Amino acid sequence: MKKLFILFISITSLATAQKQDISLEEIWNGTFSTQRMNSLNSMNGDFYSLLNFDRNSRSTSVDKYSYATLEKVETIVDSKNLQGLKYFESYNFNNDETKLLLGVDSEPIYRRSSLGVFYVYDLATKKLQLVDKDKIQEPTFSPDSKKVAYAKNNNIFIKNLETNEITQVTFDGKKNFIINGICDWVYEEEFSFVRAFDWSADSTNIAFLRFDETEVPTFSMDITGKNLYPTQQVFKYPKAGEKNAVVTLHLYNIFNKKTSKINVGDYEYIPRIKWTNQANILSVTTLNRHQNNLNLYFINATDNSAKVVLNETDKAYVDIHDNLTFLTDNSFIWTSEKDGFNHIYYYSNEGVLKNQITNGDWEVTNFYGINEKTKTLYYQSVEDGSINRTIYSIKLNGKDKKRLTNASGTNYASFSKNLNYFINTFSDANTPPIYTLHNSKGTKLKEVLNNQKLLEKLNTYKLSKKEFFTLKTEHGAFNAWILKPSNFDANKKYPLFMTQYSGPGSQSVSNSWNGTNDYWFQHLAQQGYIIVCVDGRGTGFKGAEFKKSTYLNLVKYETIDQIDAAKELAKRPYIDANEIGIWGWSFGGHMSTNCLLKGNDVFKMAIAVAPVTSWRFYDSVYTERFLRTPQENPAGYDENSPINYANMLKGKFLLVHGSGDDNVHVQNTMRLTNALIEANKPFEQAIYPDRTHGIYRGKNTRLHLYNKMTTFIKENLGKKEHTMKPFID
Template identity: 80%
Template sequence: MRKIFIVFLAISSFVTAQKKDITLAEIWDGTFRTERMNSLNSMNGDFYTLLNFNQQTRSTSVDKYNYATLEKVETIVDSKDLKQLNYFESYEFNNNETKLILGVNSEPIYRHSSLSVFYVYDLASKTLQLIDEDKIQEPTFSPDSKKVVYAKNNNLFIKNLETNEVTQITVDGLKNHIINGICDWVYEEEFAFVKAFDWSADSKNIAFLRFDETEVPTFSMDMTGTDLYPTQQVFKYPKAGEKNAEVTLHVFNLESNKTSKINIGEYEYIPRIKWTNNANVLCATTLNRHQNNLKLYFVNATDFSSEVVLNETDAAYIDVHDNLTFLSDNSFIWTSENDGFNHIYHYSKTGKLINQITTGDWEVTEFYGVNEKTKTVFYQSVEDGSINRSIYAVGLNGKNKKRLVNKIGTNEASFNKNFNYFINTFSDANTPTVYTLHTGEGKQLKEILNNNKLAEKLNLYNTSKKEFFVLKTENGAFNAWMLKPSNFDPSKKYPLFMTQYSGPGSQSVSNSWNSANDYWFQHLAEKGYVIVCVDGRGTGFKGADFKKVTYQELGKYEVVDQIEAAKKLGELSYIDQNEIGIWGWSFGGFMASNCLFKGADVFKMAIAVAPVTSWRFYDSVYTERYMRTPQENPAGYDDNSPINYADKLKGKFLLVHGSGDDNVHVQNTMRLSNALIEANKPFDQAIYPDRTHSIYRGKNTRLHLFTKMTNFIEENLGKTDIEIQSLKI
């Protein structure tokens, strides 16, 4: 017996030496960093450029590469050769690629916006020209490359690069009152753009949006900072049902030096403006406040008349996108859920439907563009199943469809300008990201970059593969994945920890390589938890009906689906139905809170990070798209607010928020905390000072947060004693 015991220990030690568990510190110190290609910019012809950093010279450069060979052709500009700049952080070419705008000293504003100092670099003379002494926003070359328009202090300016003269287009810009050419907070966050101006093709006109946010209610946040006294961040934030900025469309003519206001009928929002290929025709997209009536207007820049060329309506809402593409004859490509699934359509320049290019009970998830020479349309879709993404080409007439990649998983294409080549980014749940070069016809030419070293490193750790499945409940069939401990024993009972986001049109169950959260789930699995993710009703890529069933009742069906999913999973022989927990961030935090309160007999614990706790507190554009206003739909808001169910709390609850969250305000957490206090319900809370919605900035912030959450799970969900786990040799 003694001898056998010694041998067992030796084998056990060998196994332990070979495999180890992922630690929280490793997740956040870069141990599992995925190798990625730098973001590339396609150039004219079969070339692309990369922004590279040279460790040896501590300089940045823009380098030109050949698509066909992937070899470096030349260095276009290197900061070590510039007297005024030691480095630069961004670059943008003019149309004929003779000049570059270089940005430095970037200062973030909100999620997408920032301020920087910008220079124009001339490739021929190798000289730099400062655009403005101050930090500015969104400098953009005119198509003829003679001028740059930019925003500063809520006004628009034009810099003449030939004379160095600056013309101020607008003069009424004022913080928290008038913004010219740059989006307000809610447009930037919910319509996902910052630059609200555009040059006409002949460089004679600049179209821009003007935001009058004078009457928009003001929101303020105390910022603790490092000084003796805190400061306040004060900005305009229209909450659901409150007044939005008044947005108007204007055109500035450079020859007359005159600005004209454009009449485009009745609307609440102008979420996109874009000049067509006809230099005298501007396209403006408008939406009503309910966001279920979208119009495309063509505006004549000569007499400022306008006409509707496309009018799309929906019983629920219409998502704004960037897939409007004008062809040389000014006909245009448009994507729409008109037939119940997102597909590609071709319209004439007068708005007459030429044909629907793609059809089927599946979604187009990305429109890449059109090769007009070959009359070929390129797109990404879920034709291989809603958790996968593949790349396809199809004729402009909708015929001769061809699949361009063979691997099942997540494929993302980056085409060059003439669509002769594309770089494919592939991954699946078990394969770290791989970059490959392909011809426009789909032939793979070579592998550019892989993450084999990361895969080899992960082989040294105890990890498990995600198991994808369809969970069937009385309310539908839902995509799901499960992660079990690497030494899973089906005869044992395991606590279940559920993760989800659940927001409208979102997807958490996808066949793609993991995020940092997935390493956390592996960490938890090795502690003895089974991790499951379920995409219930309201999530995306399964058709408009599946997504829009939650309209006007956010949190009703989604919560039912997570509760029912938990019950169904609890019936599995290896799941302890008395030990089920759930967590989520943002919309997922809203969900986790509701699940714990409304499913008090199902969930034992929950963690809510940066949650919306009442849609009355969230912004107008996002919330009303799915809920209409609280004045119109009070029950939809209140019947699904966790605040109104705080008295039902039975389990353990951790509530986390960043006090500097300009998106989902900490007000949400404070109001829910108040409700819990009034109901005399014990709960745990963590406030991260000055952190934004991502709770990321600052030394050890993410490590601290995930350590806190891990400890909370271990203390309140199931038994994780190693004795219940079988030894795997």
Template identity: 65%
Template sequence: MNKYRAFLFAFVAVSTQLFAQTQQITLEEIWNGGFRTQGMDELNSLNNGKQYAVLNFDRATRTTSVDKYDYETLEKTGTIVSSADIEEMPYFLSYKFSADESKILLAGGLDRIYRHSTLGVYFVYDVTTKKVTKVSDDPIQEPTFSPDGTKVAYVKDANIYIKSLTDGKVTQVTTDGAKNAIINGVTDWVYEEEFAFVRAFEWNKTSDRIAFLRFDETEVPEFSMDIFGKELYPTEDTFKYPKAGEKNSDVTLHVYNVSNGETAALPLEEYEYIPRIEFTEDAQLLAVQTLNRHQNDLKLYFYNVDTKKATVTLHETDEAYIDITDNLTFLADNSFIWTSEKDGFNHIYHYDSNGKLLNQVTSGAWEVTAYYGYNPKEKRIYYQSVENGSINRDVYSIKLNGKSKKHLSTRVGTNDATFSANFSYFINTYSSVTTPYRYTLNSAKDGKELKEIVANTAVKEKLNSYGVSDKEFSTIKVNGNDLNMWMIKPANFDPNKKYPLFMYQYSGPGSQQVANAWYGINDYWFFMLAQQGYVVACVDGRGTGFKGAAFKKVTQKQLGKYEVEDQIEAAKLLGKRSYIDAGRIGIWGWSYGGFMSSNCLLKGNDVFSMAIAVAPVTSWRFYDSIYTERYMTTPQENPEGYDDNSPLFFADQLTGKFLLVHGSADDNVHLQNSMRMIEALVQANKQFDWAIYPDKNHGIYGGNTRLHLYTKLTNFIKENL
């Protein structure tokens, strides 16, 4: 090699290295999808246990398809349905098989109502005949096949309908549905948001009964929001929203007999909520869960829909509250699997059909975090847990008798599994802070990795090209507890320099932000801030999840007390580190995190010099009944708990820089929260910054909205921290 070529090679190498160190992440790149990862959309195992189906989108032809793949080879073996072959549907957004997989329910255009609910146009595709049947000419909610595949039940205008796929006949099951009055078959706003389900009807195994919930929200107070839109005059969106301590919907249980068209009400003992219903393996036996208003007294009923006789099969109480899950699973003999925190940690239990405890399947000072299913052939349960540390997730299997436990995942980080129908295989989704989402085919017998499906190595390589530092995990001793923490430092970090500290948290009950998983979109923003000279850190304080019930429920009746104390103390401790400038510590959060950051700035005004609150709760009196009362009881019972930790009452303590942001059409945390906070600050004669995003909901997104929002947040940090 001659001297010129050697010099040129060295120059290029050094330049490349310098470029990697100085190349900056931009907000435009973050919000234009520059760090997007690949996944497997709507992955479903087929009944034969040998194949799986995935929803695919062809960008070139703008068509969607449901394609099937072989587990053993991972090769595509065919297309079950493609929008290219359906004249009535140029595309579809989701699919759902009938029980025998002879028909597929396809969703066309979907319009979002609230967080989980949508209105859409649906078609049934017959796999054998290729015939396409429109379920309804009008937009509908929650269409669901009967188990025998001959009918589809759905909700339209708050009433339940059944369409026969044999002769096309439509039967209207209920007739009294009316906006802001009576809802049949789908949930009201607060059930949807806090019990996380929309479809409130269930078919029985023989397709001759439909059990459903009826919501009478006539006396529930209304909430209204101005929708500014683009017309000369704004419109108004009015909906029923029960705030803490106010009237809830009267919810009742009913069963419709498909054979004779009769509907019967099923009376229950005193209750406030019916958060789950489902038929057991016995077609006449309906499982019903009820809760009292404090949500610390749960009853599981077995209700015979023929005799109208109800039996309390399981009864649990708790000093604080009981979480509702979807883990209830019935075995062939109608014994059932259940998860509970009753020993202090969330674990799996097996009960007989009469509610007698047969066995506590899992135990230990760790939490079961997901229940995947039961293999009757092997008598084996599959689950996810934090046995390998609360920031990690691993996949396990265990015998129904609690013996012969197997660790099926092999990599430390976050593992999640989708099992084949016969539990021969599972597709493992793995990620960590050093590995993007990686999909692999694994043996369900021993967890052995068989093949890689998706690697996402390009995203990792791209992030590496920016020369960012790793997210570092540790614990910090705060108020007697070892709290999980992550920290991102500038790539050229010098321990002898002083850096401003920007803290992020959410802190809501049972939540977790410190997790060994690949990055969310906020993380790329944090990397960008670190590139610009900030140390970014996050601490999960008391009240967060996956460390046992006592740690999580310590905040009961006083949300915002211990969580705020932990963030303030953590900031003090971090401020004592040689590389942190204790005079430049900021904090931010969204929703519950905005409630927290507001309180931290006001109550910790000697620690925090700035804060950002996006869509914050400023008084739990303004928030919904189910969420708030679960942790606080009612404001009538616990006024001090509501007011002692409301930032509204500490506005006069503002000394730092404060940015308050909200969407005007936030149906969840109402703009009322920020408006009342603004008024409190004005009357305290405190200067602050604020921004309202017109017609944006709790997520504050759409078009360039997120780019604009994060530009504002970034500029505020640069100017004030």
């Protein structure tokens, strides 16, 4: 019996030995990349288009496909057939799909914005027409396809495609002073849009926002670059409590070439403008500075009159979304958290509530659209559990709800324009993305793409299974996952490394396929660490009360929850209570820093990447949404800033930042650095020159960063002292 046991152990060890470890180099060189469908553009009818690249000819093409068969129907345009345009990087159709805007030489500005050179391609004549000789932003066809509006040098222009004439609409645009039709930095970052102009349905009017940044404080960053002298990046950045840009709404009439300023009452922000299905009615969303009072206006372009059709208030804040959808009669769909969970509502064209379409103690997470003929809406929700996403349909009257995807995990739908078909992307913690074609009733018609080859490749590695569980503390029950070493032994003790983001409305614990960091966690698990992630108070998809419980005290309760979670986990017999570390990026970096300081009896080490260290340094829109202004709530800002209790540092600390971070400025790290120096506290620091918030640009940047963090973890968490045995000859 003893010999058989030894033989079994030997066979098991051999099988384990044959499986390889995940290396950091493999994580960052694309070894574990998933196959994905190109981002598709739904076309008129049952068709979609894809931007494809031919490696042999080095050309790009826009190809048309059938939803019903997924087969290519035709090539709409191929750059190898275009004179003077060897390739293009982007494309957009006009309304009737007879013309395309093709973009080249894209140059990023901030997170979502970019400059580029654009051409109009006419499908009938197969000719190219240059929109402007200079790089421009956000070119957009008029609905009648006769014109293209765009922004250049902070002004709005219109190109007449029939006469080739260019009309300048605004003339006062000036960098760091006036912006017309394009968002300023903080709107782009926090309200998630760039193009701040929109054509009316009859191509008669252009509504646009004008940003007066004159009084907004200026922020500057030194750019090291590669020349003898560094340069500076200078831009307007409104920090919490400081002056925002003065934003005003304007209407430009194409025929009389006159611009009117529209009065929409008292407000601080105009986070959305959108023309309705009535050509002379514009919808405008306004918010007060506290972001807890939202008005939806209908503007009559005939007489410039404004009417409030919806008002929404909240004791904390009202979220901005893109779910406003107009029906033919200008009645509209709206989503709101007003009953405590995010749900779909139906209003008349006068703003009278017709009915609440969805309801329950769960959240709608995506609204896909409505088929007016069948009066059917399509949406995604967490009805199958807050860590899952499922696709549903429901009638406009709130009846006949149907589940359209069966598997529990994460489902994302890409619907055809007419809503007859959708391509579903499914994944869970054990299944990489699978793309399947469905009809509007949810019937699966065909598998489009899977990642079986990736699974086969991963089967040659020592991998640990992600286990989901609920972690309970005195302050709540929280979603969590745990990753144990593949050779886990419950009789041993392991160091614990916690990962989190924790930001308002975020989610780090989801039943979905690996992100890049998941492979890093697998790498750490192979080194003998247990990895745990906990979504504490303030995170999303569990109702408004849970999400907004951190209001006015950002990071305070989130920190308590991570410390409490570490204490609860430390009670498990296989976790070494003396060897607990934590890390995070951005908001998560603020959190990991706070945990190490305020939980200095719990956490042995922490890594903070690009952390906020005082909310006084962060932008007005995001910060005041959760804290109000520093003038109103100084305690909410200062009592949770690690700058003010740097003397509490006991454990090992690695502080990382990119010097070119236009979002969370390196000022945050430098001010904390000074506080730690004054407190005479040892720590390690890494500054990545000119890297932005993501710290990824440049050869080997991410690999270098993760090598550094991995080494820091190995040296400071769970490291055992080894006594050298005497050498015996």
